Amino acid sequence: MNIMFSTETSCWFIRKVICWRATASIAWSVLLLPPTTAVFVVLSRFSLFHPFQTISECLSLLMSASSIFSFILLGGVIIMAGFLTLEYYTVIPTIACSKIALLGQLLHPRQFINSLAHCLMGIIVGWCCAVTIGYRYEMLGYPCQNSDGYPQMCVNEYHLIVLLAGAFVGFSHSLLGVIHNINYVSFQTVQQYKYFRFKGSLPLVVTCSATQAFYSVRNYIVVYFFLGYIPRTWICKTLTLHVDSSIHPLDSIAGLLDLSLLFHLWISATFLLFMWYITLLLFRIFVTEAYSFPVQPSFTEDSHQCLPKVLTDKHPMILKFLALQDLALLSQHSPSRRSEVFSLSQPGGHPHNWNAISKECLGLLADLTHRLVAYHETVATNGRAKSLSNGSERKTSSETSSAEDLMSPRPAFLMKTPVSVFTRSVGGSSQSPLTVPFTPDLDSPFASPALRRLTAPVEQGSPWHGTVQSPHIMRRAPKLWSTSTDSQFNGSPLPSPASVPSPKQEATKPSFLSQFLQNRKEQVKSFLAKRVLIVYLFNKLPEASSQALFADSQAHIWALEGLSYLVQASFTEDHFGVVQTTLPSILSSMLLLQEAVDRHFKLPHASSKPVRSTGSIGDSAYKTLRFALRATLKTAIYRITTTFGDHLNAVEMSAEHRKRLQQFLENKE
């Protein structure tokens, strides 16, 4: 039932929203093509001595039939680039933790197709540029005479160099896109109308495309100087063209030191990159625009489109992100929609909306806490991070925890209905009957010291044990298989709780054979570790693992903002007290996360700031997400403590958390 719903929803969302937004962005980029081309034509043909003649020439050129054909080609290129962007975009960046992983990304077939497409588009745009500039660039072949005086067709190297420049720039653009995560779409911290966002980013796009074109052309010149004869001979052979011996070949110093040629190469590359960047920018602007989901469905058949339902969807990721963004915005700005969140269902009087929203947000926070604790454990036990990729680490944790999930189903803690809370408050018992079965058995051999440390101070009344413990269970067994060799980078960081329990628990009794294998493996590893290239390729990039850990933290930031603003608003707006039922779990999950984040930032490289890159269109927001998360978390806790003040003393909480909260109440964090 649930699965059916989610597929239906994602289809609905992709079909109705994302596709339309992508189409609109592509349409706008196509509409922007004529002015861009006009500027390009004027700049490329401008002559200082005949300004009026240039302008009239440009006008007649823009009206000509060949330019119409060029327009159609360029429009096709933009549409293709737009489709590639739609196909390749991601809201969670893929972060390579080592050089070899980056290499793997670069050589991925998907990436290969992307590069090929960009090369092709580059050649097309190069041809259009050559035709538009005209002059000596216009045709690939021209009639000439060989040494004997016979007429023949010669290859026009100027035309060729522009075509190849387009291909080279396209190729380097797609490679740099992988390195700089150009497909990553980040969300803005402030909301602005699309026009103003576009206007604000336009100077950046212009400078970026100009500088990037400069570097690309520089590299291209070097490559052409050394390898330029290969495509030239190939073209000559396939098209039976000849090389004019009376003209200097261009792959010589004298040939390449032609300022006009360099300028035309540069301006063509700038034009090409500008077109792509504009398409990308418009796509980003359109796709990250806030979408307002209804909180309460007006008709039952629309119920899959309302916020509480949409929040729980994992695919597509953009839907979850937009839903969380909408939650954060409504919690800040919209009292009427907040009142829908706090409302009770009719009939029944259950706060279904609030329960679903808080459950999903708390689940996100708990998931991040898991991840951080698990990562810290790996690092702490070995003294340093293991050389396994983070993606596989996540995978193992999710797999092993699934065994645990059978004992204590993870979502159980979230299924608290107000009914249970009311019975608790009425009965006066300090324990919720629901939570008791899910408290971890601290004496069992499956509990690690870290687990004890984390869970011991937590009082029995807190429903949070079941969530904290699960990733630790795997730490019990000797870590035979923890270094899984298949380093995979799964983009979805949310471990699916429904995965099959793996047979890893058998490893508690290591056999002789496995020990032997282990020893051999260690020997091979130590042998390989001495080779420089291997070390270079396999060494972890500093702070990359930290970045990867927080790659999707924008979701957590919104969840924290949404929860804290809603809790703040509930102080005056929540007439039924629905928020109070979850206040203890919200506070404890925030404090647990705070503890995990604090510990994470004590690791080496975790708190080192990345170098700010300004001259790139690639969004580097993911590099600083962990800092943003830390700040948002603190602010969120402060928002709750300053709103409720001393009333928080009435909230049930463990002694440890109370101590922590007291620090916040006294403004000492």
Place this chain on the structure above:
Amino acid sequence: MCSLALFPPLPSGQTTLCESNNELLSGSSTTEELKQDLIPLSLSFPRESLKLHSRTESSSKAAFLDHSETLWMRSAAAWRDGGLTGLLNEVTTSHTEVPKWLSMTSGCILALLRWISSFHGSVFPHVTLSSEDMIAEFSQVLNWPDCVVRAFAWHPHTDKFAVALLDDSIKIYNPKSAIMPTLKHRLQKNVAAVQWKPLCASALAIACQNCLLVWHVDPCSLSTRPSSGCAQVLSHPGHAPVTSIAWSPSGSLLLSASPMDTAMMVWDVAAESCVLLQRVGGGGVTFLSWSPDGSHVLASTPSALFRVWETRMWTCERWPCINGRCQSGCWSPDGSRLLFTVQGETVIYALTFTGTPGVPSSSIKGPQAAAVVADLSETTFKTPDGDIIIGGEIQSVAWDPRGERLAVLLKGDPQAANQPAIIAVFKTRANPIFELLPCGFVQGEPGTEPRLMHFHPNFRHGALLTVCWSSGRITHVPFYFLSTSLPHAGLSGSPPLPHPQERPADFSTQSLFTELIS
């Protein structure tokens, strides 16, 4: 409309101590012990106690460096510090060492660049000022270059405050701890404003000459000199000097403004990323004020124009003035009313915004024109020492967090002896109609002038005005009154701290459930 003629007479030679029973009490300066008794936090920074290294450093630079050899090095340093304009500036100023044509050319290019960079087709005279003069011109502090205390900020949630001094250091005072951290940083020069981050215990933003600094001063730390590693440097090319900063009341964003930059920056401080908000016209942004409910931001420009931004979609309303630029402004606690003053005029204007935060701004019909609510033109008061003229142009205005007292810092006339700078305090009333009522004048010890003022963000017994005087003294003037209405939390902003003393005593002992349901 209220005018200064309605104000109570001025007690001459006496220092204003507090407001009690609806009148301002003052005492002569001999009652020192009473003052100490009332306010334990009053501080004094005599000018002599500060090591003014900034000026001596620039002069010693010339004495120690060999000019003939280090032109390249100086140029490189200028390039690093100030970019192209810095380099051109260096070449232009050292015209004895470079060929004449070079210094001339660079001077011309420099002038051209200066004009182009900040102009939208019209001339803004302020861009020719040096950055120090520019800060002095647009600062909220009276006579900023000569001021010992250059900036002051109360922490929004606790009783600590930060003081920026003339020697570019910042001191943090906390009555609950004996440690007094002093913040110094290489880039912390010519501090124009400081502000604590709301909903945070440690972050302090500082507007400096070349950048923004955000210090993270751990309140539990025992260190008196936090290292410069605790400071984040936020800078953007062309965005200097920074004259005004404003944290959003929700603590998530930081705004910064520079008169040289037509764009206003919205910083996500933790991520160190910024979004530029740029509109045509104005030629820069000089002063920012975020409304306490977080829904609007006042941004004034060096020309006769200011903008009111709405913070949901970041659109703005343009408000052209007639006479001059908007000098200062402040918001009522619920963010519905903006009071502002215009340079060259002696009146206070009010704008009323009647939008709820949830409604998109396009459907809100904003006010059509500003209304004059107070006239502060020059008025002569007779005192035993002779006539004193009070009134004139306004340097800054401040509204207390409950919206009951409005303090206005009047510039006075530095040339005339009988027209001193003074603080006039109004009582404000929102119901049934908005009006200002006279309360009185706040004056310091004889011979001192107020330079800057701030209200304490959560004083429990009324309002507490902190005044920094020209003598380097910081005093606190409490206004004791009972609030006409209980503080009401805004819908979207961070509500003020609960004031437990005004609530029934048994309130805090009750459980959470009953309180909210009832």
